[in-house]
Amino acid sequence: MKFSKKLISWYLQNKRTMPWRETKNPYHIWLSEIILQQTRVAQGLPYYLSFIDTFPTVFDLANANEDDVLKLWQGLGYYSRARNLHITAKYVANELQGVFPSNYKDLLALKGVGDYTASAIASICYDEPVPVVDGNVYRVLSRFFGIKTPINTTAGVREFKELAIELMDHDEPANYNQAIMEFGALQCKPKSPYCIVCPLNDSCEGLKNGWIDTLPVKLKKQKIKKRYFNYLVYSINGKQTILQQRKGNGIWKGLYEFPLIEVEENDRDSIMSNAFFQKMINGHEYKITQYREEPIVHKLSHQHLYTRFYIVNVNKLPALTKEQKIIDFAETHTYPVPILLGNFIEEFFKV
DNA sequence: AACGCGGGGGT
DNA sequence: ACCCCAGCGTT
CATH class of the missing domain: 1.10.340.30 (Hypothetical protein; domain 2)
Known part of the structure; x- marks a missing residue:
């Protein structure tokens, strides 16, 4: 046959x-x-x-x-x-x-x-x-x-x-x-x-x-890149937070995320001295706490994301960039986000 | 032609 | 760890 x-x-x-x-x-x-x-x-x-x-x-x-x-x-x-x-x-x-x-x-x-x-x-x-x-x-x-x-x-x-x-x-x-x-x-x-x-x-x-x-023969494996993500989870008067939409052509284009500080080396000093971070908190009273000591390692096919979440408590609205939006805690789960953040939102905001 | 792009499941 | 999954668009 x-x-x-x-x-x-x-x-x-x-x-x-x-x-x-x-x-x-x-x-x-x-x-x-x-x-x-x-x-x-x-x-x-x-x-x-x-x-x-x-x-x-x-x-x-x-x-x-x-x-x-x-x-x-x-x-x-x-x-x-x-x-x-x-x-x-x-x-x-x-x-x-x-x-x-x-x-x-x-x-x-x-x-x-x-x-x-x-x-x-x-x-x-x-x-x-x-x-x-x-x-x-x-x-x-x-x-x-x-x-x-x-x-x-x-x-x-x-x-x-x-x-x-x-x-x-x-x-x-x-x-x-x-x-x-x-x-x-x-x-x-x-x-x-x-x-x-x-x-x-x-x-x-x-x-x-x-x-x-x-069989089949397949050439080379892509090597995995390590990246270090630090998310600023704002708590504005304990009621609202900030989300921004990812632009450009990298991962998660079009999805939302918390304000992100990406650093080359994942040590605390490099994060706290980061220019963007200083700009975000400049001129405001804030209390910052790290959500978990150990980073969450999110494994993708082509990169491993060592991710930390920082809770940033403020009483006044921080200066926002054009991409950023103030979101009620209860509304965070209605935005499309990477599953890494979806899991965090579910756990942290209990939604 | 090579590379980047998610997340989950199997071994 | 590493591989694979009813691949495609960009560079």
Whole structure:
């Protein structure tokens, strides 16, 4: 039997039930695909349900405030996905009368939709025979065909894409694409795949040569940067605090946070002598206490954030920058914040 | 072509 | 610790 037909056969018997597999509504499929980028099904599923519930149509999403979209996205990470989601919703609602593009090429033009996502939507919604090449597909193909080309190089991306095009099932694009991904997720998984009971184990080059544990080949690991964050949690007359929105292009763009002092070395002197800190407290009576002695270490894929919170008690309003807003304690939890701050707010303000 | 971007789960 | 996850946009 053909490679693709074996996978589809496996898929029809082993696929998990998921809400986005019950529909071909492009709005729902698009939403699920954006949410699932670099995200496990178990983590993304509750977000998918709450987005569908809160924004039943692309018009509802388009008419929302960006802050509300980010708030619903809070905790899912890679927040540019949420901002691009909102941009694309407005584009589809306002420029395309709510009708999504119906082919790979036009889908690719949407913000936040790359090669993978355009292929996924085009194949699932419109039966266009364009192959998806995600992390699962790299693993399945590299093992089955014994391909050692690193997957995160230009040559690797091109080689696997060309192979995927050859293998594409033109009779059932939707089933085939979901089959190879589901197969990679459940059967040909990264560690301890079920080769003994695999329907492809009689012709798998990786298994035959003992390469299962070394495929796919991926070049270098990014090294982790350490950063030292010091948040000033203002308590103004014990009722209000200050939040500011992150600008620029770094992490958490668009999310809110307390006034932040980032230092190179995490010693108390460098924080207290920091120019920004002096400016914030200059001319005001204040009492400052450190929330916890030990920093909270927030681990991201690419950096570790050693974070301290300082409670700054004041009786007068400090001078605010343009980005800063006075917020009632009870309202702090309505702003989209990184999960690191969300946890703190929940604990400290008891909201 | 290389890099930055979250948070969670598995081993 | 380290890897991976239905990747994408920017530089």
